[in-house]
Amino acid sequence: MSAKRTMRAAMFHGPKNVVLEDTEIPLINDDEILVKVKAATTCGTDRKLYLRPGKKYPSYFKPPTIFGHEIAGEIYEIGKNVSGYEVGQPVFVHDSGPCLKCFYCKIGRHSLCENITWNWGTWTEYLRVPKEIIQCGNMVPFDTKKLSFAEAALTEPLSCVLMGVERSNIGLGDTVVINGAGPIGLFWTNLVRNKGAKIIQVDIKQDRLDLAKKLGADIVLNAKDEQDIIQAVKDHTDEGRGADIAVEAIGYPETWETTIKMARKGGLVNLFGGPPPTSSISINTSLLHYNELTIIGVFHTTPRYVQAAINLLANRKINTDIFITEHLKLDELDKILDNLVNQKGIKTAIIP
Numbered sequence: 227m228s229a230k231r232t233m234r235a236a237m238f239h240g241p242k243n244v245v246l247e248d249t250e251i252p253l254i255n256d257d258e259i260l261v262k263v264k265a266a267t268t269c270g271t272d273r274k275l276y277l278r279p280g281k282k283y284p285s286y287f288k289p290p291t292i293f294g295h296e297i298a299g300e301i302y303e304i305g306k307n308v309s310g311y312e313v314g315q316p317v318f319v320h321d322s323g324p325c326l327k328c329f330y331c332k333i334g335r336h337s338l339c340e341n342i343t344w345n346w347g348t349w350t351e352y353l354r355v356p357k358e359i360i361q362c363g364n365m366v367p368f369d370t371k372k373l374s375f376a377e378a379a380l381t382e383p384l385s386c387v388l389m390g391v392e393r394s395n396i397g398l399g400d401t402v403v404i405n406g407a408g409p410i411g412l413f414w415t416n417l418v419r420n421k422g423a424k425i426i427q428v429d430i431k432q433d434r435l436d437l438a439k440k441l442g443a444d445i446v447l448n449a450k451d452e453q454d455i456i457q458a459v460k461d462h463t464d465e466g467r468g469a470d471i472a473v474e475a476i477g478y479p480e481t482w483e484t485t486i487k488m489a490r491k492g493g494l495v496n497l498f499g500g501p502p503p504t505s506s507i508s509i510n511t512s513l514l515h516y517n518e519l520t521i522i523g524v525f526h527t528t529p530r531y532v533q534a535a536i537n538l539l540a541n542r543k544i545n546t547d548i549f550i551t552e553h554l555k556l557d558e559l560d561k562i563l564d565n566l567v568n569q570k571g572i573k574t575a576i577i578p
């Protein structure tokens with residue numbers, strides 16, 4: 227393929243600065259695959275990066291760079307050393323691949339891999355897939371009779387939430403409070419309802435709380451309507467004790483602190499939403515010591531949960547109609563960004 231061939235791409239240059247540009251179609255080496263993007267989906271992480279001031283970006287996100295990280299497409303070209311795939315095959319492509327060799331990979335904690343390979347840049351027409359993503363199994367074929375490309379692109383965020391749910395040890399009859407009813411919070415709702423737990427969902431946008439109710443939340447609370455949202459949550463738990471499991475699915479330090487206070491004695495708090503890396507929180511020591519809280523953070527996902535997530539989607543265990551609220555062409559970038567920034571709908575599917 228000629229290096230002079232170009233593709234359209236949404237290029238991130240800095241805060242609130244994403245523009246459509248022509249850039250070269252990636253060249254692949256013998257161990258890589260080139261995928262033609264059929265659908266990319268927007269994400270809350272994209273919103274955080276788009277709005278984040280200054281240059282406080284993760285090490286793997288260095289402007290100028292193509293925006294986005296959720297994608298499904300068709301294999302367009304295959305390196306000669308790669309086997310087991312075919313040109314034209316529909317695939318979901320995850321945004322990272324663990325090395326499978328470091329200490330953390332060997333103990334099954336792939337999300338903490340010391341040599342993880344990141345591969346962002348999906349709001350475009352073609353995506354190069356590094357060998358690390360192929361070799362670890364994070365590029366997954368799927369059947370388009372069971373899943374659309376936009377639905378398959380949901381595998382990335384769903385796999386992250388799936389790992390978060392599994393590590394929260396939710397049992398039958400537990401009461402779970404989920405702070406946030408955006409895409410991530412709603413994935414939590416969709417999965418937790420199958421655990422036989424009572425769900426209390428908190429947000430400040432009523433339309434999203436209405437979706438949470440539709441997905442299976444038992445109690446929805448608009449934080450704007452409550453003088454004391456912590457007490458309001460506790461009032462909906464047995465004997466006012468607080469939630470057995472409290473989940474923060476937004477990513478703000480202040481809601482991390484609020485979520486911790488919603489848990490009962492001996493409860494578990496999952497601080498799932500990711501604030502900026504320089505953030506810090508304050509915790510009353512008695513909540514940890516005398517209340518014996520368990521506080522965990524869960525970051526990213528693993529190949530195991532990637533496969534599990536696409537299986538759930540293919541078996542129609544996720545209400546994808548709720549999550550994909552609009553399909554737009556890449557040329558409609560202004561509207562895509564408006565949806566993202568102003569949280570219109572849940573996810574926009576971008577069709578190059």
